[in-house]
Amino acid sequence: MTRSISPNDLMIRRLQSIHPLSNEEVRALGELPLEVASLESGHDIVRMGDRPKQCCVVIEGCTCIYKLTSEGGRQIMAIHVPGDIPDIQSLHLGLMDFGLAAISACTVGYIPHEKIQQMCEAHPRLGVALWRETLIDAAIYRDWMLNIGQREAFGRVAHLVCELMVRLKAVGLTEGDSFKFPVTQANLADAFGISSVHMSRVYGALAASGLLKVTRSRIQVLDWDELLEAGDFDPTYLHLEKSAPA
Amino acid sequence: MTRSISPNDLMIRRLQSIHPLSNEEVRALGELPLEVASLESGHDIVRMGDRPKQCCVVIEGCTCIYKLTSEGGRQIMAIHVPGDIPDIQSLHLGLMDFGLAAISACTVGYIPHEKIQQMCEAHPRLGVALWRETLIDAAIYRDWMLNIGQREAFGRVAHLVCELMVRLKAVGLTEGDSFKFPVTQANLADAFGISSVHMSRVYGALAASGLLKVTRSRIQVLDWDELLEAGDFDPTYLHLEKSAPA
DNA sequence: CGGACATTTGAACACTCTCAAGATTTGTGG
DNA sequence: CCACAAATCTTGAGAGTGTTCAAATGTCCG
Numbered sequence: 133m134t135r136s137i138s139p140n141d142l143m144i145r146r147l148q149s150i151h152p153l154s155n156e157e158v159r160a161l162g163e164l165p166l167e168v169a170s171l172e173s174g175h176d177i178v179r180m181g182d183r184p185k186q187c188c189v190v191i192e193g194c195t196c197i198y199k200l201t202s203e204g205g206r207q208i209m210a211i212h213v214p215g216d217i218p219d220i221q222s223l224h225l226g227l228m229d230f231g232l233a234a235i236s237a238c239t240v241g242y243i244p245h246e247k248i249q250q251m252c253e254a255h256p257r258l259g260v261a262l263w264r265e266t267l268i269d270a271a272i273y274r275d276w277m278l279n280i281g282q283r284e285a286f287g288r289v290a291h292l293v294c295e296l297m298v299r300l301k302a303v304g305l306t307e308g309d310s311f312k313f314p315v316t317q318a319n320l321a322d323a324f325g326i327s328s329v330h331m332s333r334v335y336g337a338l339a340a341s342g343l344l345k346v347t348r349s350r351i352q353v354l355d356w357d358e359l360l361e362a363g364d365f366d367p368t369y370l371h372l373e374k375s376a377p378a
Numbered sequence: 379m380t381r382s383i384s385p386n387d388l389m390i391r392r393l394q395s396i397h398p399l400s401n402e403e404v405r406a407l408g409e410l411p412l413e414v415a416s417l418e419s420g421h422d423i424v425r426m427g428d429r430p431k432q433c434c435v436v437i438e439g440c441t442c443i444y445k446l447t448s449e450g451g452r453q454i455m456a457i458h459v460p461g462d463i464p465d466i467q468s469l470h471l472g473l474m475d476f477g478l479a480a481i482s483a484c485t486v487g488y489i490p491h492e493k494i495q496q497m498c499e500a501h502p503r504l505g506v507a508l509w510r511e512t513l514i515d516a517a518i519y520r521d522w523m524l525n526i527g528q529r530e531a532f533g534r535v536a537h538l539v540c541e542l543m544v545r546l547k548a549v550g551l552t553e554g555d556s557f558k559f560p561v562t563q564a565n566l567a568d569a570f571g572i573s574s575v576h577m578s579r580v581y582g583a584l585a586a587s588g589l590l591k592v593t594r595s596r597i598q599v600l601d602w603d604e605l606l607e608a609g610d611f612d613p614t615y616l617h618l619e620k621s622a623p624a
Numbered sequence: 625c626g627g628a629c630a631t632t633t634g635a636a637c638a639c640t641c642t643c644a645a646g647a648t649t650t651g652t653g654g
Numbered sequence: 655c656c657a658c659a660a661a662t663c664t665t666g667a668g669a670g671t672g673t674t675c676a677a678a679t680g681t682c683c684g
Contacts, residue, residue, distance in 0.1 A: 203528075229614050263509050269516060270467065273519035274519060277522060316630065
């Protein structure tokens with residue numbers, strides 16, 4: 133079912149989903165050299181304080197951006213799926229103000245900053261596409277802040293499931309009404325700003341309401357309309373070229 | 379004390395604080411045409427769903443970015459001070475996914491997108507500076523998410539006061555250990571994801587602890603070291619060229 | 625089949641909320 | 655310059671959502 137995809141393809145799909153690209157631009161993206169690596173869950177890809185000289189592309193699995201408080205709390209502020217470039221901001225913000233880690237077993241690719249810079253000079257519209265990508269990252273942060281600050285835990289979870297469904301569909305990684313999602317509840321709890329105990333209870337409530345069916349490696353949406361309602365979800369902030377869900 | 383500042387000057391100061399600029403670049407920024415307007419608190423500058431053809435620069439007072447839930451909750455996800463360009467993202471993200479409003483009486487300036495585009499073509503390094511500015515906006519979102527998701531209300535407020543002190547100092551708008559801040563507690567509550575009743579209690583607690591002295595239009599820091607501690611504050615995420623506080 | 629890790633469940637507690645009333649401050653008109 | 659209206663802030667009390675601690679159950683991998 134999952135035919136072998138060239139490592140660059142998912143990144144191209146992702147960029148195409150937010151910005152029209154010419155054949156030549158697609159070719160330029162396809163020619164970016166990608167050093168592929170397999171990581172186990174929990175692996176720190178880039179640490180706060182680092183000054184990376186390359187960008188990371190997610191090829192398989194999920195990564196996250198996180199920060200810690202001095203009290204030991206961890207907030208996950210972004211979850212990445214295949215095609216995403218989690219640390220694209222390092223191109224112009226040398227010093228990392230957050231950590232980037234794998235939250236599932238995953239495959240990533242590394243591209244030297246230098247190669248990206250050269251590509252942007254040769255194809256200025258790709259530079260704009262990347263800028264736009266960073267702006268959409270920010271739009272997602274805004275939506276997460278609304279989610280965390282104003283909704284109860286039940287709604288927060290519903291909202292994220294809607295978001296993931298739409299983002300994964302845009303790169304062709306949904307399978308009907310479900311998608312692969314091997315992220316632990318403890319990690320999700322850190323993304324919602326709740327305890328892992330409560331996370332378990334909320335998942336239970338979502339299942340009891342007949343909205344979702346969840347296993348350790350997959351989420352299945354049983355009632356998309358009710359889920360949209362529960363998550364108060366509007367995909368505008370994802371700024372996709374065309375965004376029709378499930 | 380506050381000698382008359384040209385409307386463009388604060389924006390230039392802000393950009394200089396995050397990116398070195400040549401004299402020629404400063405001149406180009408100074409020549410941007412700015413249509414100045416006075417707004418009263420509560421005025422909506424740009425609405426969600428709009429497609430603005432200009433950017434807004436804050437000259438005096440405070441503006442905020444916000445989103446609403448269908449339940450009527452409002453989350454403020456950014457507060458802007460003079461020199462900031464709140465909707466700079468509209469340059470490459472045509473559709474507004476958030477609202478921009480004045481949260482104090484304020485003076486703003488409008489610059490047509492077209493003029494900014496022309497400036498970026500003539501001075502590519504200014505384009506990079508603006509990209510960098512949007513990346514720092516995102517870095518601030520990340521920090522707010524950590525604040526809202528992982529800290530108790532007391533720490534959230536302490537953290538924001540630290541941030542404002544540093545940002546205002548960078549554009550020369552602090553007065554010793556205090557700064558002008560005519561924002562209501564109800565607005566702040568929406569920024570912290572708490573009720574206005576609790577906001578009042580937290581301000582009380584901060585004052586009782588001897589960290590702050592607050593009036594309706596001004597915040598005075600009484601104990602900077604304790605405030606840093608209480609807010610668990612590290613200014614790295616602001617990405618200022620040199621960031622020495624109070 | 626054992627062991628590490630992840631999830632579930634119960635119970636007491638805490639931070640924050642809502643509702644409601646009272647106290648202050650600010651702005652405006654006389 | 656005073657008086658009143660509107661907005662903002664403060665304070666009290668009861669209710670909730672989510673927390674912590676602790677132990678039991680379940681799942682995956684070597």
